[in-house]
Amino acid sequence: MSEALSADELAHFRHWGFVALRGVVDPSAVEETQAAVRQHLAKQDAYVDGAYRLDARPWTTEVLAHADLVKGLKRSKHINAMITEGVIGYCRQIFAAFTGDVVEEVSSFHDNAQLLFTWPNATTWSIPSTIWHLDFPRVPGDGFVGAQVFAFVEDVASGGGGTLIAAGSHHLMNEDRLIKSKIIKKRLKQKPGYAELLGKDQTIDRRRFLDPFEVDGFTQQVVELTGRPGDIYLTDLRLLHTLAPNASQHPRIMLTKRFIRQSAMDQFMESIAKTAA
Ligand SMILES: O=C(O)CCC(=O)C(=O)O
Ligand SMILES: [Fe+2]
Known part of the structure; x- marks a missing residue:
């Protein structure tokens, strides 16, 4: 069972497109996922005597540094353990808040x-200009398409590779029609703030995007997801987001799951079918 989200938490989600819920995942579920990851890395000599071993792999600054270490866990049910009934309950509350009393099937x-x-892959942390993307198009209707859960399997401190989100970007380009993710990004590039965030000019201080900026009358701000095992973030599926470099001494280990409004999914599938035809 999940506790009721407070009015402040719901208002925060509406305004910024995300809310952090600390320590809400059942510790036994966290332990199950942690144990599965640690055992899997131990088999590859990357987790020894209770600690991750950075010297198990050569240093690289590749974006997906040593992602092969966890390939074998893709279908592990232990990864899903942290998406507890409680976590799903929070998503249902978000859905109910956006879609009225009717909780559409997620x-x-x-x-x-x-x-x-x-895996640690940077000596200094910075906000990238690339790989910013959307997981879902805008669809006709009131705009809401669903929520994404990000959960922390291990500690992720600032600079440690936590996902970066463009908070507030869910307010942009809700035009009661289908707009593909690629087009949204292209249009964002024309807007103040986003032109620089997504642009190639490396001479600017890119930390500036951690401060609020205005686009089309809505406040925007890059937010770095950080937390401890058992913490989660719920995000609006319309948010622009990206991978971040990991400038820490610890592997960044989080997990995610997307919950999509059935009507939005239907519209999305229909658009794909049309494109393919
Ligand atoms: O690895 C990340 O932090 C980004 C993940 C992402 O884009 C997603 O989960 O949709
Ligand atoms: Fe994504």
């Missing part, structure tokens, strides 16, 4: 949660 792209893993 569906997801993947049955299993997905592990988000970044």
Whole structure:
């Protein structure tokens, strides 16, 4: 069972497109996932005597540094353990708040949660200009398409590779029509703030995007997801987001699952079918 989200938490989600819920995942579920990841890495000599071993792999600054270490966990039910009934309950509350009393069936792209893993791959942390993307198009209707859960399997401190989100971007381009993710990104690039965030100019201080900026009358701000095992973030599936470099001494180990409004999923599938035809 999940506790009721407070009015402040719901208002925060509406305004910024995300809310952090600390320590809400059942510790036994966290332990199950942690144990599965640690055992899997231990088999590859990357977790020894209770600690991750950075010297198990050569240094690289590749974006997906040593992602192969967790490949074998893709279908593990232990990864899904942290998507507890309680966590799903929070998503249902978000759905109810956006869609009225009717909680539409929540569906997801993947049955299993997905592990988000970044081996340390940077000496300094920075906000990238690339790989910013959307997981879902805008669809006709009131705009709401669903929620994404990000959960922490291990500690992720600032600079440690936690996902970066463009908070507030869910307010942009809700035009009661289908707009593909690629087009949304293209249009964002024309807007103040996003032109620089997504642009190639490396001479600017890119930390500036951690401060609020205005686009089309809505406040935007890059937010780095950080937390401890058992913490989660719920995000609006319309948010622009990206991978971050991991400038810490610890692997970044999070997981995610997307919950999609059934009507939005239907519209999305219909658009794909049309494109294919
Ligand atoms: O690895 C990350 O932090 C980004 C993940 C992402 O884009 C997603 O889960 O949709
Ligand atoms: Fe994504």
